[in-house]
Amino acid sequence: MLQKLPQFSVFMINKPGVLQQVCQELAQAKVNITALTMMDSMEHGVLRLVVDDSAKTRDVLGGLGVPISETDVLAVPMPNNPGAVADICTRLANAKCRVSYAYCTAGTRGGKTIGIFKVANMARAIKMLSVAPPKRRKQAQIRRSGASRRR
Numbered sequence: 001m002l003q004k005l006p007q008f009s010v011f012m013i014n015k016p017g018v019l020q021q022v023c024q025e026l027a028q029a030k031v032n033i034t035a036l037t038m039m040d041s042m043e044h045g046v047l048r049l050v051v052d053d054s055a056k057t058r059d060v061l062g063g064l065g066v067p068i069s070e071t072d073v074l075a076v077p078m079p080n081n082p083g084a085v086a087d088i089c090t091r092l093a094n095a096k097c098r099v100s101y102a103y104c105t106a107g108t109r110g111g112k113t114i115g116i117f118k119v120a121n122m123a124r125a126i127k128m129l130s131v132a133p134p135k136r137r138k139q140a141q142i143r144r145s146g147a148s149r150r151r
Helices: 018-028 054-064 084-094 122-130
Strands: 003-013 033-040 044-051 068-079 099-104 112-119
Touching: 003 018, 003 054, 018 033, 018 044, 018 054, 033 099, 033 112, 044 054, 054 068, 068 084, 068 122, 084 099, 084 112, 084 122, 112 122
Parallel strands: none
Antiparallel strands: 003 044, 003 068, 033 044, 068 112, 099 112
């Protein structure tokens, strides 16, 4: 189900053990990380998290004394196959919704995954993605065999 969810951005010093500490503290509080991405630079990293318990996450991160911000993102269920992200991005582009960034959860081959999208216009994106996508026509497969080729 398409959902608007809070995402936490944690600004961390880029040194060994800091990511481990954040993840360990969340685990001890029984907070499940649904999706994450990490961006780094020479001096700091930005960890973006979508979790199953926002209130506990606020408490845990607040107790660590690290700078954090919270923003809404769109969680979009989709098949885990080639073209799934492209289809979502095409629909958002057609609705004139700018995507600031995106990342996906891990999924099994042929299974489902969740795309996390930070969009400029949440209401427009939700409206566009709530409508079933148009059916794609399958392209005819052309079979070639040695016997049917003209030489």
